Amino acid sequence: MRASPTPAPAPPPPPPSPILDESSILITTVVEKSYEPIDVTKSWVLGRMPVDQIGPQNSNWNRIKQAKWIFVCGKSYDSKFCCVAVHEDYLPWLRRLGLKFEIPLPLEPEVGIRIRGSYTAAINAEERCFNDAVNAIITGCDPGLGSRYRELVPLRLRGTLEWVIVSHEVLEDSMVRTKFVQNLFFIVLNVLNDYETPLALELLGKSENELLETFWKVGNIRGWRPKRHLVDADDLHWVSVLRFVIQFSNGRENFLEGYYDLESTPIQNATLCSVFMSIAASKPFGSFDVQKMRNALSKSKVFDTVDVSKLEIGTWTLKLGNLLPFGNIQYAVLPNMIQGGLGSEQLNLVRVQIAHIYQQYPFFNRRENDVLVLLTSGLINSIVRRVVTEWSLSNDGRSTFEGMINNLQGPQTCEDLGLNLAALLCYRRLRGVQDTPRTTNGSYLLDFDALLNFKPLYNEQATLEQMMLSFLRVLKTFKGRFQDLHRFLTATLGMEDTPVLHPLDGYSDQYFNRRIEYRPGHDGAFEKAKLQALMKFIDLNPVETGTDDDNDWDTVSLVGKTEKLGIK
Structure with missing residues (x-):
């Protein structure tokens, strides 16, 4: 007997009805x-x-x-x-x-x-x-x-469509409109190098409505009108960038899929925003002096009702740089103890300033240099100084100190040598303990050699100060080749190189000249410079030769004289 067929499955329920929303x-x-x-x-x-x-x-x-x-x-x-x-x-x-x-x-x-x-x-x-x-x-x-x-x-109307939509959304909500103008204005200040030029001062003097008039005028000149044929892809990209700013200003999310040009650079996108304010960008986004930025914002009519002193400029910049296509500002890799000891705005300001230094001095721009730049730069204000000083006394701080010494022992570029030497000096300054200015081993270079071999010294800071002066002095002899590095070090350390060799420097200038020119490690440069100084001393101070029966006389005389130079 055949089994009865399996009943067909019940038909699916009818399409459900709309719910009220x-x-x-x-x-x-x-x-x-x-x-x-x-x-x-x-x-x-x-x-x-x-x-x-x-x-x-x-x-x-x-x-x-x-x-x-x-x-x-x-x-x-x-x-x-x-x-x-x-x-x-x-x-x-x-x-x-x-x-x-x-x-x-x-x-x-x-x-x-x-x-x-x-x-x-x-x-x-x-x-x-x-x-x-x-x-x-x-x-x-x-x-x-x-x-x-x-x-x-139709394709020829695409650019016009998007411009009309952007215009509507800027005007639709007064809060979105105000935030949009403020964000666009802040982006423009980020890419200006000087806030005292006539154009910059004119921009600072404009109200929200006046800036919007400039915005519409540029948009209309841009030509977002119906095209004869196909739309210009560049037009759609411009609108896409404005869309990012609107969404960041709490506007409606309305991503234009396929319109944003993925090959555009952050500099191009930030420059584009400056065009809408009828002013030309002069530097990359995210590099600015915090106090000058606050002063400029306080002069702007757009921020009349805002307490500029309480604006979290660092956080604002990081969000703009990371959420919008104006340049991903890398978060500096800082020790947990430092990050945990700072407020979010203070930490973000430090990160923005480190990014600023990297833009000015790209030869430093590596993650492993973040802590060194923090130590060396002028970011150590009263709050940060306390936190960084506490960190320097910790095991992690000591580990960083040893890492800088290990770096100085090996071959380095001139820039890395200067940064590590400066960071080591700043680390020592943080401790706040005055040490003796006298040399321990006969010359500051011999003391420096002892420091790099982890031998105890009572004049670490004095040794590092004199070695940095020697380094700066040697940099000047390369006739502009390292002028950016020289400018950074003299500005951040508050030091000026001196043309006069300190009596206790020994042969530090020869040492740094060799390290910069040939890039050997510490030991190689130390031995070569010591030999070079010895040969020069012999040329300038001929040794009297004793009799054949007194073979050690010339050696004893030479050693006695070279010890005065710190050569052993």
Whole structure:
């Protein structure tokens, strides 16, 4: 006996009805509230429905008006049809309600062609499509419908569409508008090198409305009007960058997929923003003097109602640099003890300033130099100094100290040699203990050699001070080759090189000249410089030769004289 066939599975339930979501209401309400209807992977369909089935109060259409997934865009040329966007999942539901929905939506209605001719009808149809797209997007429709309309709008109108939408969103909300102007203004200040030029002072004197007028003027000159042929991709990229600023200003998220040029550089994007304020960028984003920035902001009418002294400039810059396409400001890798001892704004200011130094002196820009730059630069204010001093006394601080000594023992570039030497000196200054200025081993270079071999000294700071002066003196002999490094060290350490060799320097100048020119490690440069100094001393001080029976006389005399130079 044959088994009875397995019953067919029950058909799937009918597409669920829209749920009420008043925050997204467009024009069409709820029939049933028991279903969540949408497969988000499906798309929107554009079509038309007769006006007479939408209008009557008791019609089926009236039952579903304000549904989230049905949107009435506008009327046709002859006003007999409504242009309607419906999510694909809703089509069976509309048919079940007996509503007539025609697909596809014709862009050139026959009646328009008969009355105006095909060319004018096509232009009018494009204009209606453009207006429908603007209406759909600015009213906060589903992103999928926005994308669908962007595909439907003719290419020559794409740039115009996006500019109109950006303009609307800047004007729509007064809080977004104010934040947008402030953010754009702050970006521009970030890329200006001098806030005292006539153009910069003119910019600082403008109010929010005056800056917006400049913004609209530049946008219109930019040419966001209907094109004869295809839209310029550069136009869409410009609007995309402005979109980032709007979203950062708490505006509506409306990412323009495929419009942002991934090959654009952060410098180009930040420069683009300065163009909207009719001023030229003069440096990369994120490099500025904090106090000068605060002074400039305090002069600006845009920040009249803001307490500039409480603005978290460091945090603001890091967020702009990392969330917007203006340059990813790398977070400095600092010891946990330092990060934990600073407030978020103080920490961010330190990070911004380290990034600033890296932009000015790119030869330092490596993660392993973050702590060295922090120690060497002028970032050690009263708050940071206390935290960094506490860290320097910890095991981690001691480990960093030993790491700097190990670095100095090996071969290094001139820049790395200068940075490690300066950081070691600044680390020693943090301890605040005055040591003796006298040499321990006969010369400061011999003391330096002892320090690099981890031997105890009572004049560490004095030794490092004299060795840094020798290093600066030797840098000057390379005739501008290392002028940026020289400028950084003299400015941050508060030191000026001296042309006079200290009596206890020994042969430190020969030592640093060899390390800079040939890049040997410490031991190699130390021995070579010592030998070079010895030979020079012999040339200047001939040794009297004893008799054959007194073979050690010349050696004893030479040793006695060279010991005065610290050569052993």
